[in-house]
Amino acid sequence: MKQFLSVSDVPDINALIAKAAAHKAAPFASSHLGQHKMVINLFFNSSLRTRMSTEKAARQLGADVITYDASGGWGIEFEDGTIMNANTAEHVREAAGVLSQYCDVLCVRSFPTLTDKEADYADRIMKAFVKYASVPVVSMESATRHPLQSLTDCLTISEHRRTARPKVVLTWAPHPRRLPQCVANSFAEWMQAWGEVDLTIANPEGFDLAPAFAPKSIVSHNQAEAFAGADFIYAKNWSAYDDYGATADLPDWIIDEQKMALTNDAFFMHCLPVRRNMVVSDAVIDSPNSLVLQQANNRTWAAQAVLGSML
Amino acid sequence: MKQFLSVSDVPDINALIAKAAAHKAAPFASSHLGQHKMVINLFFNSSLRTRMSTEKAARQLGADVITYDASGGWGIEFEDGTIMNANTAEHVREAAGVLSQYCDVLCVRSFPTLTDKEADYADRIMKAFVKYASVPVVSMESATRHPLQSLTDCLTISEHRRTARPKVVLTWAPHPRRLPQCVANSFAEWMQAWGEVDLTIANPEGFDLAPAFAPKSIVSHNQAEAFAGADFIYAKNWSAYDDYGATADLPDWIIDEQKMALTNDAFFMHCLPVRRNMVVSDAVIDSPNSLVLQQANNRTWAAQAVLGSML
Amino acid sequence: MKQFLSVSDVPDINALIAKAAAHKAAPFASSHLGQHKMVINLFFNSSLRTRMSTEKAARQLGADVITYDASGGWGIEFEDGTIMNANTAEHVREAAGVLSQYCDVLCVRSFPTLTDKEADYADRIMKAFVKYASVPVVSMESATRHPLQSLTDCLTISEHRRTARPKVVLTWAPHPRRLPQCVANSFAEWMQAWGEVDLTIANPEGFDLAPAFAPKSIVSHNQAEAFAGADFIYAKNWSAYDDYGATADLPDWIIDEQKMALTNDAFFMHCLPVRRNMVVSDAVIDSPNSLVLQQANNRTWAAQAVLGSML
Numbered sequence: 001m002k003q004f005l006s007v008s009d010v011p012d013i014n015a016l017i018a019k020a021a022a023h024k025a026a027p028f029a030s031s032h033l034g035q036h037k038m039v040i041n042l043f044f045n046s047s048l049r050t051r052m053s054t055e056k057a058a059r060q061l062g063a064d065v066i067t068y069d070a071s072g073g074w075g076i077e078f079e080d081g082t083i084m085n086a087n088t089a090e091h092v093r094e095a096a097g098v099l100s101q102y103c104d105v106l107c108v109r110s111f112p113t114l115t116d117k118e119a120d121y122a123d124r125i126m127k128a129f130v131k132y133a134s135v136p137v138v139s140m141e142s143a144t145r146h147p148l149q150s151l152t153d154c155l156t157i158s159e160h161r162r163t164a165r166p167k168v169v170l171t172w173a174p175h176p177r178r179l180p181q182c183v184a185n186s187f188a189e190w191m192q193a194w195g196e197v198d199l200t201i202a203n204p205e206g207f208d209l210a211p212a213f214a215p216k217s218i219v220s221h222n223q224a225e226a227f228a229g230a231d232f233i234y235a236k237n238w239s240a241y242d243d244y245g246a247t248a249d250l251p252d253w254i255i256d257e258q259k260m261a262l263t264n265d266a267f268f269m270h271c272l273p274v275r276r277n278m279v280v281s282d283a284v285i286d287s288p289n290s291l292v293l294q295q296a297n298n299r300t301w302a303a304q305a306v307l308g309s310m311l
Numbered sequence: 312m313k314q315f316l317s318v319s320d321v322p323d324i325n326a327l328i329a330k331a332a333a334h335k336a337a338p339f340a341s342s343h344l345g346q347h348k349m350v351i352n353l354f355f356n357s358s359l360r361t362r363m364s365t366e367k368a369a370r371q372l373g374a375d376v377i378t379y380d381a382s383g384g385w386g387i388e389f390e391d392g393t394i395m396n397a398n399t400a401e402h403v404r405e406a407a408g409v410l411s412q413y414c415d416v417l418c419v420r421s422f423p424t425l426t427d428k429e430a431d432y433a434d435r436i437m438k439a440f441v442k443y444a445s446v447p448v449v450s451m452e453s454a455t456r457h458p459l460q461s462l463t464d465c466l467t468i469s470e471h472r473r474t475a476r477p478k479v480v481l482t483w484a485p486h487p488r489r490l491p492q493c494v495a496n497s498f499a500e501w502m503q504a505w506g507e508v509d510l511t512i513a514n515p516e517g518f519d520l521a522p523a524f525a526p527k528s529i530v531s532h533n534q535a536e537a538f539a540g541a542d543f544i545y546a547k548n549w550s551a552y553d554d555y556g557a558t559a560d561l562p563d564w565i566i567d568e569q570k571m572a573l574t575n576d577a578f579f580m581h582c583l584p585v586r587r588n589m590v591v592s593d594a595v596i597d598s599p600n601s602l603v604l605q606q607a608n609n610r611t612w613a614a615q616a617v618l619g620s621m622l
Numbered sequence: 623m624k625q626f627l628s629v630s631d632v633p634d635i636n637a638l639i640a641k642a643a644a645h646k647a648a649p650f651a652s653s654h655l656g657q658h659k660m661v662i663n664l665f666f667n668s669s670l671r672t673r674m675s676t677e678k679a680a681r682q683l684g685a686d687v688i689t690y691d692a693s694g695g696w697g698i699e700f701e702d703g704t705i706m707n708a709n710t711a712e713h714v715r716e717a718a719g720v721l722s723q724y725c726d727v728l729c730v731r732s733f734p735t736l737t738d739k740e741a742d743y744a745d746r747i748m749k750a751f752v753k754y755a756s757v758p759v760v761s762m763e764s765a766t767r768h769p770l771q772s773l774t775d776c777l778t779i780s781e782h783r784r785t786a787r788p789k790v791v792l793t794w795a796p797h798p799r800r801l802p803q804c805v806a807n808s809f810a811e812w813m814q815a816w817g818e819v820d821l822t823i824a825n826p827e828g829f830d831l832a833p834a835f836a837p838k839s840i841v842s843h844n845q846a847e848a849f850a851g852a853d854f855i856y857a858k859n860w861s862a863y864d865d866y867g868a869t870a871d872l873p874d875w876i877i878d879e880q881k882m883a884l885t886n887d888a889f890f891m892h893c894l895p896v897r898r899n900m901v902v903s904d905a906v907i908d909s910p911n912s913l914v915l916q917q918a919n920n921r922t923w924a925a926q927a928v929l930g931s932m933l
Contacts, residue, residue, distance in 0.1 A: 036649070048379070060347075083899040097918070275396065276395050276402050278394055293412060359720075593703065604723060611724065
């Protein structure tokens, strides 16, 4: 792979899942791949899981890692032709060009504004780094997608499915803040591209994801109906795509035991961090069917599979 | 050791000191212990000495290290059953559980509030990480104790003692800020548990440490009397335990040459950072009897002994 | 080398350039030099290129690295004899002494105030660390000099020169902020000491560098005249030395194609970050004659040559 920005960069999803599983079984078996290689992790937004799992993955491949937190503000200029006499101190042409001198793989995290839909969905920061970097770029979450999380989720589902073609429900859940659509977009995109699950997306009216990610045929506005017979419940809040960035106070959408009882003894999944008793009840997340820690663990192997494909 | 939070976690203090001394003599002799292992250092409060010495120790054991500075605010929820609709974004159950997926030893630093005695002395943050982590937890200083510093101090005293049972004085010293009681608590606790020194604690009236750490029989309110015949003077400021967090402007408690003249040519010790001419005079800290840099050096070997026991 | 603060610490510039070139040709050929060694990079001011290239250099030499960002404020006391009852929490005697316990080479970055010429040109922070450290100190830019950049520039010029003795022009360029004189001072100092180029410094009236760096005989206030026949144009803004820290709004000093046409098909150099269409036009920095990315790359090899000489 020359870049890892979305599922469309992956030639064979099952092969990549298998690679992740192989790293999980033998974390250091490929530690020659990163020998004398450098991975730079560039964060425009702070991170815990992504940072640690990506660093760990790189090191298990034998590579060195430099993590650079640019969340304090680096002042990068993205427009071409500007007279840079104001707040930006470096153009992305130089930023990406320079970082490419120092590493073999460049991992970048950025977030959406949630105020400018067009700019967010153009994925300006990530695209600019891809354009001007001379090394492979890995998205550690962009304004619209979070592909490392989705690969993780494929691995987790493949490890726990009890049928060849499980029913998977991606459900909106309540949250007090405005959150990006990235995790939900990517999860929807990967589940459909993977083709090994039946995906239903349950969300309130007004919270449909962008049509490119969520065709109307798989969207339900009735959470209880969607949960019926589900094998996996994947909970996540996201702000509205249509009324861009809007939120709603809908506590009834919480995932609790009553709703889980509607399912086929479904596993509960969430990418974390999660707000307890807001998104999901204690009883559900603390139940044996909760896979949230296994997902966090699988982030390492997903990252290792992606980095390993590039090094 | 499955955890390192206080002296009571140490089965044999002299054996641990001997281990630290062995690492000091041959820093890389145990570099197989950490092979393919990961240590995470999690700082809720900033650090220089602790961070560097712990990282160095881990690397000398052959382990990888990720240092995570959460002092900017991570927003961890510690209460159970809360509806997390406010400022906390992740429950410690997930935080500790996730971090445990990424490492073999989890080192945590937190500080007291100095306003809520009960909460501080319950050592909520450290205890919660111990409860929910699935890997060994090392305290890099908690709200009430600083055991890595105390092990360091044992090593330093054992290297410099001129008699089998030296007289050690832990003395309060002036400081312009309100400081935790951790270093003093731990030092008192370790010296008593070690049993190889005669400990006297000198502090102003109103600044007695918590009774669990400082039995009245070894506390003196007369600094000059306490210094008589001392072999080691260990200086440290702490805020009051009784009138919790209170300070006092008592410049006469400074450690200067006049007071050191009362001792048995005592060594001067301090955990650093130290405010010169406030806590201790230039003449004392710059004298050949000052062990402050040796103490800083010994932090590495103490950390290596503790991590090495866990890896 | 026991320290690397200015060109006068370098016994043989060409030998050091050759060493950097050798590391560039075989980055890991000297990875035994840093075996079981530690490099600490201490930043009092933030950094991208310097941090990454220095870390990379150290690791390629086989050394471990700890990068410590003290830009948030560490509160170091530099005066002797002070009663430290105010905002400084640690004296540089202890700070440098402690850090020396943890590493084999200490790299330090600090910046000038640009308000107190005397203090800046005394290079107080760097000098204090040199005085109290017990290990070699490397300047990663001080209040007055940036020697790693200059060594990089020597390497870059030596790689691209088409004649034995090229004409090099260091030219002032416009910038909206007040910038240090460090890069310009060091470049001037190194080019003169190297003795293999003809150096001209072009700057507006009032922007002459300190006489110790820029003898009047090589300074021109006419940019066009200076550019005539130049083989290398090295652009950089700096604030005034005489009217200390002053700036001027002189957009005509921009480096554009018209001015480059006056040269002998000169290469364009800049240490980055650079403000496009302010310092230099897009056409010039995007031309094949632009060496800015090669310079960024060469930072690694310059750092490796310096660290390698000390480890």
